[in-house]
Amino acid sequence: MSKLANVLFSRELSRRVGSLGIHSYALHPGVVASDGWRRVPWPIRPLMKLRMISNEEGAKTSLYCATSREVAHDNGRYYDACKEKAPSPVADGVDLARELWEKSVLFTGADLDHRA
Numbered sequence: 001m002s003k004l005a006n007v008l009f010s011r012e013l014s015r016r017v018g019s020l021g022i023h024s025y026a027l028h029p030g031v032v033a034s035d036g037w038r039r040v041p042w043p044i045r046p047l048m049k050l051r052m053i054s055n056e057e058g059a060k061t062s063l064y065c066a067t068s069r070e071v072a073h074d075n076g077r078y079y080d081a082c083k084e085k086a087p088s089p090v091a092d093g094v095d096l097a098r099e100l101w102e103k104s105v106l107f108t109g110a111d112l113d114h115r116a
Helices: 002-020 044-049 060-067 094-108
Strands: 025-028 077-080
Touching: 002 025, 002 077, 002 094, 025 060, 060 077
Parallel strands: 025 077
Antiparallel strands: none
């Protein structure tokens, strides 16, 4: 659900500010052996981390989206392993993306609608 929210938010952001030259990408970094797993008890954590990728490996798709000329003109798309990937069909919901945006504004108190 959180990845779906990332994709929806990215698509709505691209719709709202894309004409200003601002690009938004949603991505899956992979299952990264970061410190986010620190509360998983030993000996489970070391076993879990055996199948995870390093922080450096996990940063590759973020860096790709931020620096690659191949995606420089893309906007509101979803990437996994440095490749565009089709998200869930639910992520195509324009009304759902707009609703998520409005709820985000409500929950955070941020005035994000000044350019909509």
